Amino acid sequence: xxxxxxxxxxxxxxxxxxxxxxxxxxxxxxxxxxxxxxxxxxxxxxxxxxxxxxxxxxxxxxxxxxxxxxxxxxxxxxxxxxxxxxxxxxxxxxxxxxxxxxxxxxxxxxxxxxxxxxxxxxxxxxxxxxxxxxxxxxxxxxxxxxxxxxxxxxxxxxxxxxxxxxxxxxxxxxxxxxxxxxxxxxxxxxxxxxxxxxxxxxxxxxxxxxxxxxxxxxxxxxxxxxxxxxxxxxxxxxxxxxxxxxxxxxxxxxxxxxxxxxxxxxxxxxxxxxxxxxxxxxxxxxxxxxxxxxx
Numbered sequence: 001x002x003x004x005x006x007x008x009x010x011x012x013x014x015x016x017x018x019x020x021x022x023x024x025x026x027x028x029x030x031x032x033x034x035x036x037x038x039x040x041x042x043x044x045x046x047x048x049x050x051x052x053x054x055x056x057x058x059x060x061x062x063x064x065x066x067x068x069x070x071x072x073x074x075x076x077x078x079x080x081x082x083x084x085x086x087x088x089x090x091x092x093x094x095x096x097x098x099x100x101x102x103x104x105x106x107x108x109x110x111x112x113x114x115x116x117x118x119x120x121x122x123x124x125x126x127x128x129x130x131x132x133x134x135x136x137x138x139x140x141x142x143x144x145x146x147x148x149x150x151x152x153x154x155x156x157x158x159x160x161x162x163x164x165x166x167x168x169x170x171x172x173x174x175x176x177x178x179x180x181x182x183x184x185x186x187x188x189x190x191x192x193x194x195x196x197x198x199x200x201x202x203x204x205x206x207x208x209x210x211x212x213x214x215x216x217x218x219x220x221x222x223x224x225x226x227x228x229x230x231x232x233x234x235x236x237x238x239x240x241x242x243x244x245x246x247x248x249x250x251x252x253x254x255x256x257x258x259x260x261x262x263x264x265x266x267x268x269x270x271x272x273x274x275x276x277x278x279x280x281x282x283x284x285x286x287x288x289x290x291x292x293x294x295x
Contacts, residue, residue, distance in 0.1 A: 025069070025082035025213055039069065040243070042213040044251065048148040048205045053281030054251035056213075058243040060236035066090060077101060079203070081210045083109050084193060105190065105197035107133060108209035113186040125173055126183045132166045140208050148204025155201050163198055167191075219247065252280040259283055 025041055039061065044054040061068040066087025073080070073091060077099025082088060083106060091101040111133045117126040139158050143151045170187050177184035190197050200206035249256040263278050276282060 025080060025210060039072065040213055040217050040247070041072070042210075042251070044212045045205075047144050047207050047212075048151060049145060050148070050205065053279075054212075054248070056244060056247040056251060058240035058247070060233070060240040062233060062236075073101065074098065079104050079199075079206060081106055081206065081213075083210075084189060102199065103193070103196040104199050104203075104206045105193050106208075106210045107136070107197065108211055108214075110186075110190040110197065111137075113189055114183070117183055117186055121182065123183050125177075126186065129166075129170065129173075129183075129187065132162065132169065136162050136166070137208060146204075151204035152202065155204070160201050163201060167194060167198075219243065249280040254280045254283055 025039065039059045041057045041059075042054070043052065043056075045052045046054065059068070059072050064085075064087065066085075066089065069088055070090050075098060077096075079102045080088065080091065081104040088101075088103070090096070092103050094100055111130060114126045114129045114133070117123045118130050136159055139154070139162070143154050146154075170191055174184050174187050174191065200208060245260070246256040249259045259280060262283070267275075267278060270278060
């Protein structure tokens with residue numbers, strides 16, 4: 001496949017960085033074939049004005065066992081923002097030989113559980129929790145795109161008090177509920193992982209949610225309406241490759257169709273040492289230079 005070298009370069013971006021790197025993970029919530037699931041890892045520094053280009057990496061797996069993300073991230077150490085799936089547990093283990101992966105909780109997932117109860121069950125406590133969480137999101141929207149240091153400064157002044165108040169209120173409310181109360185269980189999703197949910201306060205690179213990864217995965221969810229299955233494991237792997245390239249192009253503001261058409265035409269004769277010039281984050285500049293030379 002001519003695009004495999006480009007795929008390797010995209011992968012190097014999302015793996016790069018160790019402790020200074022942040023990955024967002026999202027998964028399709030329903031199978032795209034009989035039991036199959038694509039997982040997607042996204043790196044996007046734009047929310048904290050970081051220098052690295054955004055990149056997405058899709059992986060296909062035949063099931064949702066924890067061994068798959070552990071294999072995908074076997075050489076990664078840094079921050080991972082995802083849902084609370086138990087299969088990530090080994091990645092977060094402090095004694096992990098290749099370096100620890102730090103969990104960052106996704107506030108959108110925590111809010112969603114409470115919001116659903118507030119809407120469907122008309123639960124006052126769930127509605128109050130959503131109101132308090134929304135106040136945190138309001139501040140975060142105002143600092144999106146600022147450098148990490150500025151984000152931390154604002155968070156310590158304006159967000160940290162809201163988070164502390166929310167935790168104290170949630171823990172007090174939880175003690176007044178039965179063990180199996182639905183609202184209580186929705187609160188437990190956050191309370192049992194409070195260190196992960198509050199990690200963003202001291203690290204300006206971390207966002208409140210992994211919505212960037214969720215949005216990038218939307219194309220897979222929409223695609224299920226047009227096709228039913230990948231056909232085979234090999235088909236799933238190839239689909240993951242194509243999604244990786246297309247979504248990475250979109251994240252960089254590049255028209256995937258124009259980019260793929262141009263790269264497929266040129267990549268076979270392109271010097272391997274200059275392959276990076278064809279990647280989505282460099283392609284616009286490269287194409288402009290070529291057009292200028294032709295003109």
